[in-house]
Amino acid sequence: MEQYRVPPNTDVELSNYETYYDGDIEKKEGKDQLKELGKTLRDLQELLFAEHKQKVLVVLQGIDTAGKDSTIRHVFGDVNPQGTKVANFKVPTQRELDHDYLWRVHPHTPGKGEIVIFNRSHYEDVLVVRVHDLVPKSVWEKRYHHINEFERLLADEGTTILKFFLNVSKKEQAERFLARLDRPHKRWKFNPDDLEERKHWDAYTAAYEDMLSQTSTPWAPWYVIPSDRKWYRNLTVASVIVDTIKNLGMQFPSEVDGIDAYRDKLIEMIGDKDA
Numbered sequence: 001m002e003q004y005r006v007p008p009n010t011d012v013e014l015s016n017y018e019t020y021y022d023g024d025i026e027k028k029e030g031k032d033q034l035k036e037l038g039k040t041l042r043d044l045q046e047l048l049f050a051e052h053k054q055k056v057l058v059v060l061q062g063i064d065t066a067g068k069d070s071t072i073r074h075v076f077g078d079v080n081p082q083g084t085k086v087a088n089f090k091v092p093t094q095r096e097l098d099h100d101y102l103w104r105v106h107p108h109t110p111g112k113g114e115i116v117i118f119n120r121s122h123y124e125d126v127l128v129v130r131v132h133d134l135v136p137k138s139v140w141e142k143r144y145h146h147i148n149e150f151e152r153l154l155a156d157e158g159t160t161i162l163k164f165f166l167n168v169s170k171k172e173q174a175e176r177f178l179a180r181l182d183r184p185h186k187r188w189k190f191n192p193d194d195l196e197e198r199k200h201w202d203a204y205t206a207a208y209e210d211m212l213s214q215t216s217t218p219w220a221p222w223y224v225i226p227s228d229r230k231w232y233r234n235l236t237v238a239s240v241i242v243d244t245i246k247n248l249g250m251q252f253p254s255e256v257d258g259i260d261a262y263r264d265k266l267i268e269m270i271g272d273k274d275a
């Protein structure tokens with residue numbers, strides 16, 4: 001999975017990155033592997049919760065239709081619903097805009113024993129904000145540095161950070177919009193504004209490239225995931241997350257003292273119907 005990780009200080013040009021790639025795996029095999037990874041992740045999350053030491057933050061970014069929601073569903077579908085939280089970052093409220101852009105983000109970061117998934121994130125403040133000139137360049141260009149330092153703070157305080165850019169081609173995006181229109185149960189997802197946004201494709205590409213080039217750090221790396229094939233996208237994201245959490249060296253907490261005495265007591269209770 002290391003092939004998808006952006007090394008620090010890389011000058012990323014997205015035209016050099018595959019969007020339609022399947023790792024030379026058959027789709028059926030890929031889906032079976034994902035099922036296994038889902039179960040492993042379920043067990044790892046339980047251990048993470050029980051141990052109550054590690055914090056894990058997963059950041060998902062990508063253009064409309066790249067599949068942020070669907071990736072969350074497929075990768076975390078087997079995990080105890082109480083075990084992970086998803087934080088969605090939409091257009092900021094007036095109160096949020098009255099503060100610095102990280103103000104609304106920090107309270108959602110994971111505590112000990114938690115996995116939090118950011119569906120969009122503080123990176124919107126160097127993406128949509130930049131593309132639509134919502135603040136001047138002199139303001140957004142300083143944010144790469146703030147973000148690196150913010151993530152360093154989280155990492156120094158024990159958070160493992162994984163960031164995924166779901167990379168789809170322009171043609172695939174058009175096909176996914178069309179599929180939404182063609183399927184009655186998916187039509188609700190279609191928003192004509194999304195086609196307006198598509199007109200800014202090149203500006204978004206430049207903004208994503210700068211984001212990836214400037215904010216992939218040793219403590220919070222970006223992974224660029226080929227996402228034209230949904231099953232391969234899910235498999236790749238799941239593999240990176242499972243590999244990373246597996247290597248955290250977690251252990252179940254030590255046993256309660258006097259366990260044998262408790263066992264004897266319980267056996268006695270069960271044996272005595274009147275107890």
Ligand code: ADP
Pocket residue numbers: 089090091092119120124125128129
């Ligand atoms: P989804 O995430 O499912 O696409 P929406 O359709 O509600 O949800 O889209 C959320 C919108 O909020 C996106 O257009 C995104 O660019 C916008 N947004 C998120 N963060 C910011 C921000 N900091 N400033 C401006 N717009 C933002």
